[in-house]
Amino acid sequence: NVAICMAGDFDPDKVVATIDKYFGSWKKSDNVVYPQFPVQKNLTSPASSTVIGKEADNIMMAWKMDGAAALQNDTLEVISSILNNGKAGLLDLNINQPMRCQAAQAFNYAMRDYSQFIIVGMPNEGQSLDEVKSLILAEIEKLKKGEFSDKLLPAIVNNMKLDFLRSLDDNEKRADAYVNTFINGRDWQTEVQKFDRIAAMTKQQIVDFARRHFTDGYAIVYKKQGEDASQKKIDKPSITAIPTNRDMQSAFVKEIKDSKVEPIQPRFLDFKTDFTQTKTKRALPVYYIQNKQNQLFNLAYYFEMGEEANKWLPYAKNYFDYLGTDKMSAKQVQERFYQLACEYNISVSNSNMVISLRGLGDNMQEAMTLMESVINHAKVDRDAYRKFVEQELKSRRDNKLSQKANFRALQQYGEFGAYNSFRNIPDSAELVNTNPQTLVDMIGNLKNYKHSIIYYGPLSEKQLVATIDKNHAVAKSPADVPAGRPYTMQQTPTNEIWIAPYEAKNIYMVQYHNEGQKWNPEDEAKIEVFNEYFGGGMNGVVFQELRESRGLAYSAFANYATPRRKGNPNYAFTYIISQNDKMMDCIRVFSNILDTLPQTPAAFELAKQATIKRIASERITKDDIIYSYLAAKQRGIDYDLRRKVYEQLPTLTLEDIVKFENENMARKPWRYLILGDEKNLDIKALEKIAPIKRISTEDIFGY
Template sequence: MNMKSMAAACLMAIVSMAAQAKDYKYESVRGDMMNTRIYTLDNGLKVYLSVNKEKPRIQTYIAVRTGSRNDPAETTGLAHYLEHIMFKGTTSFGTSDAAKEAPLLDSIQNRYEVYRTLTDPEDRRRCYRAIDSLSQVAAQYNIPNEYDKLMSAIGAQGTNAYTGNDVTCYIEDIPSNEVENWAKVQSDRFQNMVVRGFHTELEAVYEEYNIGIANDMSKVWKAMFAKLFPNHPYGTQTTIGTQEHLKNPSIVNIKNYFKKYYVPNNVAICLSGDLDPERTVEVIDRYFGGWKADPNLSFPEYEPVKKLTAPVDTTVIGNEAELLMLAWQLDKAASAQADTVEVLSYLLQNGTAGMFDLDINQNMLCAEAGAFHSFLNEYSMLVLYGRPKEGQTLDEVKTVMLNEIGKLRKGDFDDDLIRSVINNLKLNYYRNIEDNGKRADMYVDAFINNIEWERVVTKFDRMSKFTKKDIIDFANRHFGDNYVAVYKRTGEDGTLRKIDKPQITAIPANRDMQSKFVGDMLNSIPEPIQPRFLDFKTDLSYGKTKKGMPVMYVKNTTNGTFTLCFRYGFGEESDMWLPFAADYLDYLGTSKMTAEQLKKKFYSLACKYNVSVGAGSMNIIVSGLADNMAEALALTEDFLANAKVDTAAYRKYVDVEIKTRKDKKLDQKANFSALYMYGLYGPYNALRNVPGNKALLERNPRELIDMVKDIRNYEHEVYYCGPAEMEEVISAVDKYHKTTKKLMPVPTGKEYTEQQTPRNEILIAPYEAKNIYMRQCHNEGRMWSPDKEVLVSLFNEYYGGGMNSVVFQELRESRALAYNAWANYFTPSRKGHPEFTVTHIISQNDKLLDCINAFNGIIDTIPQSEKAFELAKQALTKRLAAARTTKFGILNAYIKAKNLGIDYDINEKIYNALPSVKLSDVVEFERERMASKPYLYMILGDEKELDIKSLEKIAPIRRVTTDEIFGY
């Protein structure tokens, strides 16, 4: 063919390709600040896209319009368990030989169908042993966590998923240059899912169930839904499922569920970030376009739930503190009611000037009260909750909350509160759309709840037309005596039954096996993203006020919000009363404005102030709508200078604080936090460095107010991020921020000191539950070195981080010991403090020794895999390259570096050092700092359920009481 003919042929080919290229139509809505494009592919797949180029990353959500609402009644918990299985791979990855593996998986599936019909305990044990044995054979082909390997290979982060009543959603945050690789993996995953690694993953779900049964709030929600929706799956089944169904799973039902609901015309792909919409939708169509729709897609239908005409009460029992929850049933999320419900819930509580905020919490009529709304696909709810003060009954709390509903129905609230609520909702919206995850969340909610995007975009237009009469009429129509009341009382729940530990043989981790699919992905080389690290000399500006206070400044060019922070280099280590002085401020006003008037004024400005006290620092922060910065700063400064003592309010505040302390002692997580702090720091720690109850009662509140007034006269720095120019900021600070001419040096304090672990020791604190919380800690007083930070980061990535880490594979995938397990090598946040190692696990009581042995095994002999290490290295490299620190995050990074005694971005040092690090370096790092070292084992559990004799063989046991770990 001559050159002219070749050129003509090429031209014809180009014209032909252009003619065949799809013209992708999309929906958009005028006035949408996110410029959302909504595509619908030929197979019905919805694609929501929005561009946000602040950082070279894309938040991806794949939402399936199904959840526990559609679980078969005989196998509840199925949607949630399928979510777990979706991480196990496909016919292309997760296996070394899908053809040889398939008949073994079929046999396991068939045996489970038999197993679930057996009732005789011995027959069930025999059948399960057969399943366990067969699973060992199938496991020779299983390559655990290849999905996570694929996501690590492309530099993804935040790999996760969740299941609710109406939704199952899969989450990744990916670099912007990896859209095609991400689509390739996800399209295979959603079309060719394989159920493998079933019995070990099922045990992880058991552990998740056991964590849930120890949580009283889970019981409250279950009881509330059961009464609100008695003849609907919202009320008759839970997302986690029943104990009986978890014991008797059906792989057949899972596959049928997947086939029925995981179809493109029931799925939305929601992306937000640094993307090209035209190219992105073309890539999605290329990989997902062949996915076959189900023209007969349908969902189970149920009779409408009857409206309540009288109060319905129910009670749950558990270890934790008493509380009361009230709920009213409302129409679905897509209904015309939704706007009114949202505004109304914020009228009741918005954290600043709502009716609950001012009438109840400000006046401390109970320990705490709140209100919120919850939208579902078929129904919605307005929910109130309240905790009693000491000596107060739950019925008295109910009266307090219902009184506010009565005021709402009578219109007994400020006329301008509705406008303030809408303005603050707008402010929250503006802040939310800065975040790719929150954008994608909005898309998921709209899709799952069948809400037209135009309705989302025009929400504030509709709200702006609301009148006070609209709210009053709505409240009178819907919030009468038609509520459910759930009384959560403290006591022993005799109905709890832990799922017995099955006999599972650990399956091999097969770390060095790799599917061709993964190999091809690792070898793909998209156009790289160039890293951009902070330079503190150029990424922020420096100035000084007239009195010489340093000012650190970053301009916000994306929206009209600001944050202004006065930072002091001392905190509760210098004076343990500072946090209590800050808290007490919340109940005070001045001689000119009451506390209620002050909060209403801040809320009307769409601004707020906050006084936060940490261990070695204290911040006074003013933030909100930038147009109102000067007025908000003036208001804050006037209040801090002229706060008026209210002795009666102080006494109420102390009573609530003492009751809150008492309640914390009943909470499992709070107990574990207290034990961990006690073990890590010893008796002098942040949780125990507090005044006792007697000291609180005897303190003169005037002294606390004087303490706050004096703070501004100590040396401090100013940090600002917002649209104002630096000169405007300095001018406002000079005008309103009054201090003495010469600032005092910051007071010194006794720093919390991490305790070394020279010998093995077991520290046990009591808590009666069906599971244990345990952490192991080793600290030899080694000081931090920035030159070793690359090894720390790589070790944490390889060993204790995500689903591809050593800890996850060994403790969850291989041995099924826990739902929640991790390990981390911690470096300090302040100069002069040591590095230390922590492992963490939550598991059943009878698995404690297995957990200890498994952790010690992988600590003393770290599993080594060159492939896993290279993947960890690649993941960390790509994440650092695509990371961007912006807005106030730049100032926070500066503060963090300063606290460590460095003046540069540590991430740049890590990134530059990564190429030269070898697996042997990480192994040597671990051997030197972790292997065969003494550990402090911190265990929160019920000794009656633990094998104490075996624990005594590991190390001496030291018992601490609940009072000791809390210090009050």
């Protein structure tokens, strides 16, 4: 049995008529019934398991709860936030904030038959998993005794409503609400009334519920770092390649392609009219869009500098999470932001830094005052800094155990060389010996630099400027931001093979090519269609040749990438995760399809239409309009590039794509970046391609 769940920019009457036309004759089948499984017994004591693997230690604890349709899950959502809401939950304030373990989080995993309430914990250096378990269980006991603030429950209700209002702006989330309600067997009216039920909950009801359900009947999994001696080797089955039929189409596909539909009309941005530009009394640029839909706001201070200008900025930002002010403790700061249903955040990228505040518009002024107090009057906590450094150093050690982290580090090293975002960090001695006051001053001194104000919210333009002038601390004559040393992508004049070690049954590999080709906006349409045709989704050449036809890869894709900053080059890469003994097969197939691009007119037409429809259906709204303008400006253009691409797409031919690929990717030198266990790789075959450069784990991480 089926539910059709839709959310979007459409005429409901027309959509219902279309659904009636194609699905109106469908009848519910009484033969389709939900399978019945034996009732799972409740645990009466802890059920413990241990898993051994290369990655870092952690524990996971879970309590079995009723299925997702049960009203019990409303209570579990609230309890999840009481324990862990990122700001003022019991785990947040009593474990994460004082750094009593590396991290602890809780969430309710609601499923049709049974739900799981899960808590995950990661230990500090030298801390046992049982010690982490004891910390978690102590917070569960506080929950069961009602040892949490009376202000927390109403704050949770406000924040849940805030999250719900945000979700209404996202079509995927709105449709998912229908989908999840249907598959979980909950009545829609029951779902709609959820917030009324939650708002009526009392603290005593929560405590009584916790006492009944958070018993010793939980499952606990200890994930320990090491080699699993119980692994058994199995014979690899042979796989016969399946011939692809990309040039063929079923009657069903042809019917869809030939159907006449009213085309979706694209909506492009006009950077001259879609937002307003003004200035504060300190001459800070203000980018403004009024929110006429609800009372939510987003406010940001945008600095055109990042870690390239100062490698300490990400660490200063992270340290601030543990600080209070000269008048409030760190705990009080977090609790107050949560009570206001507002949150502030500092984010640092390579070239930009953003201090943002968002939440309920009615509380913006108080939340902004609090944020300014934290930024400009943060109080150093040396004990917190010591713990912060200890956790950072442990995190670095854990990264070396992670296959994905090793691969990301190898990619950065292979594409940018030794000066890259993974390695441009303070070393351990610098971290230990630095005076934390310098990090506090680093954030506090941001008011001395030029920056922009970005706002989307209910205030009028005049009200916003007055609010900024009144509440935002800024120097009388802000200085230019310091120039950074940009990360520079390396060129690949010859074939090279770089191998970094990681013992696993599979390899991660990227082929990277860069010949310093400058980006030309006129090529963007060709690039987007090529990426869709060659390396995109299931219709792409890479997916069909590497996965569908030959079963060579767990994951495979390719991309011709364009820069985000003016003056930076285009580059190409392929990506694959495969078994060790299939590495050379993967390389051969990639070489074949790169040097001789398979040409299938029907698949090309699908790729072109997919690109057209993606652009036509895309809607950039709210402050994303402003960030799109700033991104375009960074690339050296002052218009919505999608318009140019959309206008060029209809005239593109398969021959254009083949020519583009021949000029930019075929028979080019590549740098092969391989993360794997060398003793299980065909090194002799690799040496026939190019000389091998062996790179240590310390090289790629820089520590």
